[in-house]
Amino acid sequence: MLRVNNIVKQYASHLALDDVSLEVEQGKIFGLLGPNGAGKTSLIRIITQITAPDSGEVIFNGQRLNANHIAQIGYLPEERGLYKKMEIGEQVLYLARLKGLTTAEATKRIRYWFEKLEMESWWHKKVEDLSKGMQQKVQFVATILHEPELIILDEPFSGFDPVNADIIKNEILELNKKGATFIFSTHRMESVEELCDNIALIHRSKKILDGSVLDIKEKYRNNTYWVEFDGDYNPELTADIFEVLQKDTLRGKTILKVRLMAGKTANQLLSALLPIVNIHRLDEVIPTMNDIFIDQVKQEN
Structure with a gap:
């Protein structure tokens, strides 16, 4: 689904990505790993077209990445971005409309997900009234509501207690069974073991390891x-x-x-x-x- 070819990105004197290439297969969960500052978020921002590479290219479903692909991607950033004074239901509806859903279809999907994740009573609450984990649930719903082909999750379990982390993990697996492809950036290695089919490890702006999780573990026996x-x-x-x-x-x-x-x-x-x-x-x-x-x-x- 996604091919990253020789991406280079520099911010002033900081080289964020140095000739990074990787491939994400259709229908797989791909782990993007690395220490803080390694370059993971810079790569995600290029894939989501928040920024552009200095050189190299990204190919999405056989085409060079372009503005038309935005509607096919869902992105849950590590930095949470909800409007604190806005009601939850109206906020998710607004974000769904930005992704091209009609008001009727968006409302139908929101009610489905709110019921599924036990959020029915949250519609008229404001973000500032929610805990960090509750806010994370709202952003997860907003990320997947338009049923994107590629879902990018940056530290999706941050702020969750074990019960809610397990709920979201199961929803990720269920969406994956239905055909969604994931890029999953995290520091939680146990989540990588449970969820990811393939991984790439980025360190100091370079890719230093990639492959299937099973093959890599076999190699290191x-x-x-x-x-x-x-x-x-x-x-x-x-x-x-x-x-x-x-x-x-x-x-x-x-x-x-x-x-x-x-x-x-x-x-x-x-x-x-x-x-x-x-x-x-x-x-x-x-x-x-x-x-x-x-x-x-x-x-x-």
């Missing part, structure tokens, strides 16, 4: 395991199979974090330990997206 057992254990007997990275004792059981030697397998690990101890647990340590994020940023630094 490093033959590390947790082993829990009881019995006498002599590390010299297994020194050619694995190295011990960490050792703990809990309720009489030994817990080891081990890394297999090159060419060794989990079966060989078990074969070495079974004759001398009683094994209670063997778990592979799969790197989380948070682990990978931190590792990549540290390497770049």
Whole structure:
């Protein structure tokens, strides 16, 4: 759906984006990751045509990005932008009309979403009367109301308690099942694990990692395991199979974090330990997206 080609963006002496390219597939949830100041918001503002790149191009559904595409994009910015003195219902209606909906159709969709998200009593409330999480719900509805093909969410769970964060997460997944494509910018790596099909990691204005979440996690597997057992254990007997990275004792059981030697397998690990101890647990340590994020940023630094 979206192809970003060699985007460069500079603000005075600050290079915000340095030759960044990426592709967002139709119907996928794409995670745009990076530390604060990495360039994520600058890229989002170019995709939403708030600003323009100094060089490079954005292709949307096979066409160079242009003003006609605005109606096909929904954008929830990190900086909240509701009018504090305006009634909620009228405000969402106004924003929907800006996206091309008739008053009748917009009102129908607003009532549907307000009922679905338990916001029926909010119509005549003002933004200043709502909590941060309640305001976030209003902006989420305003973002998706015109049923855009591409939905861009910048830190969408900010301000939500766990219950409402779960509600919005499920709505994102439901919209995705119906065909909506998402760009999802966040610092919450657990959300990336739960939601994203593909990611790109931007650091210091450059893209330093991209690909499918499953492929990236597979690439970063490093033959590390947790082993829990009881019995006498002599590390010299297994020194050619694995190295011990960490050792703990809990309720009489030994817990080891081990890394297999090159060419060794989990079966060989078990074969070495079974004759001398009683094994209670063997778990592979799969790197989380948070682990990978931190590792990549540290390497770049």
